[in-house]
Amino acid sequence: MIENLAAALSLVATWYNLAAIAGGMLFGVVIGAIPGLTGNMAVALALPFTFYMNPITGLLLLVGLYKGAIYGGSISAILIKTPGTPAASCTVLDGHPLTQKGQARKALDMALAASCTADLISNLTLIFCTGWIAAFALRFGPPEFFTLICFSMTMIAGVSGNSPIKGFISAGLGLLTATVGLDLMFSTERMTFGNPDLMAGINFIPVLIGLFALPEMIRGLTGDQAAQVAPVDAGRLTWTEFRGSLKTILRGGVIGTLLGAIPAIGPAPAAFLSYSEARRTSKNGDNFGKGELEGIAAAESGNSGCCGSTMIPLLSLGVPGDPITAIMLGAFMIHGLTPGPLIFKQNAPLVYALFIGILCSSFMLYFAGRGIVRVFSKVVNIPKRMLYPAVMVLCVFGVYAVNNSMLDVLVMIVSGAVGYVMLLTDTPPAPFIIAFILGPMFEDNLRRSLIISNGGYEVFIASPISWLFIALTVASIAFTVLRSVRKSQAARCGA
Amino acid sequence: MSPSTQDTVYGLTVGIGFSLFVFCGIPAWVETPPHVRIAAVSPTFWPRIVSIFLALMGFLLAFGGMRRRSLSGLETAPCNAESAPRQRNITPLVTLSVFLAYYLLIDVLGMVLSSVLAMLVMARHYGERNWPMLAFVALALPLTLYAFFVWVAKVPLPLGLFA
Numbered sequence: 073m074i075e076n077l078a079a080a081l082s083l084v085a086t087w088y089n090l091a092a093i094a095g096g097m098l099f100g101v102v103i104g105a106i107p108g109l110t111g112n113m114a115v116a117l118a119l120p121f122t123f124y125m126n127p128i129t130g131l132l133l134l135v136g137l138y139k140g141a142i143y144g145g146s147i148s149a150i151l152i153k154t155p156g157t158p159a160a161s162c163t164v165l166d167g168h169p170l171t172q173k174g175q176a177r178k179a180l181d182m183a184l185a186a187s188c189t190a191d192l193i194s195n196l197t198l199i200f201c202t203g204w205i206a207a208f209a210l211r212f213g214p215p216e217f218f219t220l221i222c223f224s225m226t227m228i229a230g231v232s233g234n235s236p237i238k239g240f241i242s243a244g245l246g247l248l249t250a251t252v253g254l255d256l257m258f259s260t261e262r263m264t265f266g267n268p269d270l271m272a273g274i275n276f277i278p279v280l281i282g283l284f285a286l287p288e289m290i291r292g293l294t295g296d297q298a299a300q301v302a303p304v305d306a307g308r309l310t311w312t313e314f315r316g317s318l319k320t321i322l323r324g325g326v327i328g329t330l331l332g333a334i335p336a337i338g339p340a341p342a343a344f345l346s347y348s349e350a351r352r353t354s355k356n357g358d359n360f361g362k363g364e365l366e367g368i369a370a371a372e373s374g375n376s377g378c379c380g381s382t383m384i385p386l387l388s389l390g391v392p393g394d395p396i397t398a399i400m401l402g403a404f405m406i407h408g409l410t411p412g413p414l415i416f417k418q419n420a421p422l423v424y425a426l427f428i429g430i431l432c433s434s435f436m437l438y439f440a441g442r443g444i445v446r447v448f449s450k451v452v453n454i455p456k457r458m459l460y461p462a463v464m465v466l467c468v469f470g471v472y473a474v475n476n477s478m479l480d481v482l483v484m485i486v487s488g489a490v491g492y493v494m495l496l497t498d499t500p501p502a503p504f505i506i507a508f509i510l511g512p513m514f515e516d517n518l519r520r521s522l523i524i525s526n527g528g529y530e531v532f533i534a535s536p537i538s539w540l541f542i543a544l545t546v547a548s549i550a551f552t553v554l555r556s557v558r559k560s561q562a563a564r565c566g567a
Numbered sequence: 568m569s570p571s572t573q574d575t576v577y578g579l580t581v582g583i584g585f586s587l588f589v590f591c592g593i594p595a596w597v598e599t600p601p602h603v604r605i606a607a608v609s610p611t612f613w614p615r616i617v618s619i620f621l622a623l624m625g626f627l628l629a630f631g632g633m634r635r636r637s638l639s640g641l642e643t644a645p646c647n648a649e650s651a652p653r654q655r656n657i658t659p660l661v662t663l664s665v666f667l668a669y670y671l672l673i674d675v676l677g678m679v680l681s682s683v684l685a686m687l688v689m690a691r692h693y694g695e696r697n698w699p700m701l702a703f704v705a706l707a708l709p710l711t712l713y714a715f716f717v718w719v720a721k722v723p724l725p726l727g728l729f730a
Contacts, residue, residue, distance in 0.1 A: 109720065117720060237628045241581055244621035248614060255610040260598035262610055286666075290659045292693070458701075461689035462708055465682045468669065469712045473722040478673065485666045492659060497577050515613045527605040 080424030083128050084432075092125070092133040093433050097440040100140020101147070105448065107154045107281050107463075108470020111141030112395045119399055127407035128422060132429040134403055138396050139191060139379050139437055142339060146183040146372055147444070151176060151451045152463050154285035158276055159339035159378075161505050162347050162371035164284050165231065169363030177449050181309035182317065182365050183372045184441040189318075190325035190373035192434040194380030197329045198387075199427045205333045205381065206388040212334055214520035215531045219541035220334075221514045224341055224506075226548040227348030231502040233361060236556070238499040245490075246507030247514075249274055256516060269479045278471045278480040279508060282487025283494070283501040285467055289460045290492040309365075317369035320350045324370050328377015333384045335393035336513070339375035344506050346374025352551060361502075380430060386411050387423065571636040578629025585622035589615060665689055677727030682709035 083089075096118070103114040114137045122130030145160030150167030163183060170179040197205060212220070225243075232239020252263045253273030264270040324346035331342040350370030351360040360367045383400075385391045390412035392398035404411050409419055416423055451459070471484045494501050525531035532538055568576070593611055603609040665688055672681035686705040695701050716722045 103720075113720065235628075237624055237631065241621060241624045241628065244617050244624060247617045248621070251614050251617070255598075257608065258600045258603075258610055260600055260610050262598070262614065263596045265596065289689075290662045290666075292659060292662055455695075457693035457695045458690055458704060460693060461686045462704065464666070464669075464689060465686050465708055466712065468673075468682065468685075469678065469709075469716060469724070472673075472678070472724065473716055473720060476722065478670070478725070481670050481673070485663075485670055488666065489663060492663075497573065518613075519608045522605050522607050527607070 076420040076424050079421035080428055083421055083425035084132075084428045089126075089129050089132055089429060090432070090436075092129045093136040093429060093436050094440060096133040096136025097140035097433070097437055098444065100137040100142075101144035101440060101444050102140075103137070104141035104144020104156045104160075105147040106470055107148055107156055107285070107467050108277055108472075108474050109141075110145075110157045110277070110474075111138050112399070113473075114138070114141045115396050115399045119403060122403050123406060127404075127409060128425050128429065130403055130407065131400065131426055132433070134400055135426075135430055135433055136436075139376075139433055140440065142376055142379055143184065143187045143372075143437060143441055144444075145375075146187070146368075147180065147448050149284075150179045150183060150368070151448065152285070152459065153288065154281055154463060154467060158280060158509070159343060159375040160371075161280050161284070161340060162343040162374070162502070163368055165347070165361050165371070165502055166364050166367030167371075169361070170365070170368070173363050175363070175365075177307065177445070178309050178313070178365065179368055180445045180449055182313070182368045184438060184445060185309060185314055186317070186321045186324065186369040186372040187376035187441070188434050188438045189321050190328055190377040191379050191437060192431075193322070193325035194329045194332065194377045195427075195430050195434055196380075197333075198380040198383055198430065202384050202388045205330075205384050208330075209333045209335065209385055210389070211535070211537060213535075214517040214524060216535060216537040216541070217334075217513065218517040218521055219532060219538040219545070220337075221510050221517065223541045223545045223548065224345055224510055225514070226545055226552070227344050228503045228506055229549075229552045230348035230351045231344070231361065231500060231506065233498075233500045235498065238497070239503045242494065242499050242501065243503035243507040246504035247511040249279070249504075250508045250511035251515070256512075257519060267479075269477065273512075274483055275474055275477075275480055276508065277474050278484035279487045280505060281467050281471055282484040283491040283504060285463060286484070286488025287491035287495045287501075289464060290488055291495065313365055317366045320346075320354065320366050320369045321373040323349060324373025325377040328374045328379075329381040331374075332378030332381035333393070335385055335391060337378075338394055338509075339378040340509050341506075342378050343371045343374035344502075344509075346370045346377070352548070352555075361500075383430070387415065388413065569636075571632045571639075574632030575629045575636065576632075578625045578627070578632055581625030582622050582629055583625070585618045585625060589618045589622065593618065661692065662689075665692065673725050673727065675727050677729050678724040679709045679713050680727065680729075682712075 100111065100114050103109045104111060115134050118133055118137055122133060125133065141157060142159050145155055145157030146163045146167065148154045148156040149160040149163040150171055153164055153168040155161045155164055167179050170176065228239060228243045229236055252270055254271045255262055261271065327346045327349065328339065328342040331337045331345065332339065347367060347370045350366060351357045354366055356364055356366055382393045382397050385393045386397045386401060390410065392401045401411060409415060467484065468481055471480050472478065474480055491501055521531050533542065593614055597611045597614055599609060599611050606612060665685060669681055669685035672684065683705050686708065687701065690701050713724060716724055
C-alpha cells in the first residue's frame with residue numbers, strides 16, 4: 073500500500089500533470105460556459121492529444137476538462153440565463169434572478185464553492201467507497217430505475233411555482249416532446265412527420281436554450297430596459313452565507329455522488345433532485361426560484377457531485393456510466409489499460425496516481441474558477457440592447473455545433489416561442505425540462521420491466537431498492553400536499 | 568384579460584387540443600406494430616397516457632379559472648405579463664421574425680454573414696444607436712466564434728454563398 077502510494081506520488085507529482093489538470097480545467101470552463109458546447113465535446117476534442125501523453129497526464133487532462141465544463145455551465149446560466157450545459161439547467165432558476173438583483177458575483181462564488189465542495193465529496197467517495205457503491209449500482213435493474221425515476225418526478229411539484237396544475241401541464245408537454253423519434257423497442261416512428269432528421273428524437277440542448285434564453289429576447293425591451301445593465305454588484309460570498317448553505321451542499325454532494333454512480337442517470341437529474349430536496353427542507357423554501365443562494369448551492373452541488381462518482385462504475389467494473397466516461401474508457405484502452413477489478417491489482421500505482429490527481433482537481437477547480445469568474449462577471453456590465461443580440465448569435469453557433477444540424481436551430485427558435493407563451497401564461501419551464509430529461513428513461517424502464525415480468529406489475533415491488541424509492545415517492549407527495557394545505561390555510565387565516 | 572379568464576382560455580385550449588390529439592393525432596402520427604402482446608409496451612401507450620393527463624390538467628385549469636370567475640365576479644386586475652405597457656417598436660412578433668429570417672439566411676449567406684446581419688438588426692431593434700461600437704461587435708463576435716468553432720472545436724459551419 074505504502075509502496076504503491078509512493079510510486080503514485082512520483083507518477084503524479086510533476087509540473088506537467090498539474091499543468092494538464094489546470095489547463096484542462098480552464099479550457100473546460102470556457103467550453104462549458106458557451107451554450108451548446110458540453111463537457112462531452114470538450115473531452116472528445118482533447119482525446120487525440122492524449123495519445124502523445126503519459127497515461128496519467130492524458131487522463132488527468134480529461135478529468136480536468138470534464139470538471140471544468142460541468143462548472144462552466146453555471147457561469148452562463150447565472151449571467152445570461154442560458155445554461156452552458158444541460159447539467160446547469162437547474163442553476164438558472166435562482167442564478168439569473170440573483171444577477172438581476174445585482175448579486176451575480178455572489179451567485180458565481182456560491183456556484184464555485186458548492187461545486188468544489190460536492191466534487192471533493194464525490195472524489196473521496198470514489199477513493200474510499202468504490203467497491204460498496206459499485207455493488208449498490210449493480211443492483212439497479214429496470215424496475216429499480218423506474219421507481220427511482222418515479223421519485224425523481226416528484227420534484228416537478230417543487231419547481232412548479234404558484235400553480236401546480238400549470239407545472240403539470242409543462243411537465244406533460246415535456247414528456248410528450250421527449251417521445252418524438254423512433255420507438256426504441258419497435259423502431260416505429262412517433263410524431264416524426266416523415267422527417268428523417270427527427271427520427272433520432274429532439275435534442276435536449278436546443279430545447280433547453282430555447283426555453284430559458286429566448287423568451288425574454290422575444291418579449292423585447294422597453295426604452296429603459298434597453299440601456300439597463302444589472303444593478304451594482306452586492307459583493308462577494310461571505311463565509312456566513314456559505315456556512316448557511318453548507319448542509320444543502322453536503323446533501324447535494326451525497327445525492328450527486330449516489331446518482332452519478334448509477335449508469336445513465338447523469339448530472340442534470342441529480343441537480344434537480346438536490347434542488348427539490350433543498351427546497352422541501354429549507355426554511356427559505358418559498359424563496360427558491362426568486363434568487364436564493366441556497367438554490368444555487370443545491371443545484372451546483374447536485375451536478376458536481378456526479379463528477380467523481382461517474383468514474384466508479386468505470387474503474388471498478390469497466391462499465392462507462394455516461395458518454396464522458398465512455399470516451400475516458402477509450403483513453404484508458406489507447407494506453408493499454410483495461411478498467412475493471414483487475415486494474416487495481418495490475419496498475420495500482422497508476423490508479424492511486426489518478427486518485428491523487430482527481431483529489432487535487434477539486435482544489436484546483438476552486439482557484440481556476442476564481443480567476444475565470446472575475447473575468448466573466450464583467451458580462452453584467454453590458455447593456456441589454458447589446459447583450460441580447462450577442463447571446464442570440466452565441467446560442468445559434470452553439471446549438472448548431474451540437475449535431476451540425478440546422479434542425480436544432482429551428483427547434484431552438486420554436487422552443488423559444490413556446491417559452492414565450494409559457495412566460496405569458498405564467499407556466500414554469502423547469503418542469504418541462506425535468507420531464508424532457510426523465511421521460512425517455514421513465515418510459516424505457518417501464519417497458520423493459522413489463523417485458524421482463526411478462527406484463528405483471530408485481531415486478532415493481534419485488535426488490536428492497538424499489539420499496540425504498542416507492543416509500544420516498546409516497547413521502548415526497550404527502551409532504552408536498554401537506555405543505556400546500558398548510559400554506560393555503562395560512563393564507564386564509566391571513567386574509 | 569384577467570388571470571381567471573386567461574386560465575380558462577388556456578385550460579380549454581390545452582384540454583380540447585389534447586383530447587383531439589388522443590383521438591386523431593396519435594392514431595395518425597404514431598405508428599403501431601401489428602402484434603403487441605402487452606398493451607403498456609405499445610409505442611402509443613405512453614403518448615396516449617401523457618395526452619390524457621394533459622387534457623385532464625387543461626380542463627382542471629379551465630374549471631379552476633371559471634370557478635374563480637364566478638366566485639369573485641369579473642376581475643378587473645390584469646395579469647402580470649400583460650400589465651406592461653405595449654411597446655411601439657419592439658414587439659415579440661418582430662423579434663420572432665428576425666429569428667426566423669436569421670435561420671433562413673444561414674443556408675444562403677453562411678453562418679458569419681447572417682450572424683453579422685442578425686446582430687445589427689437585433690441591436691438596432693433593441694435601441695442601440697452607437698454605430699461604430701455596434702459595427703465592431705457585430706463583426707468581431709461572429710468572426711471570433713467562427714474561428715473558435717472551426718479551428719479549435721473542429722465544427723464545420725455553413726458557408727452559404729462562400730462555400
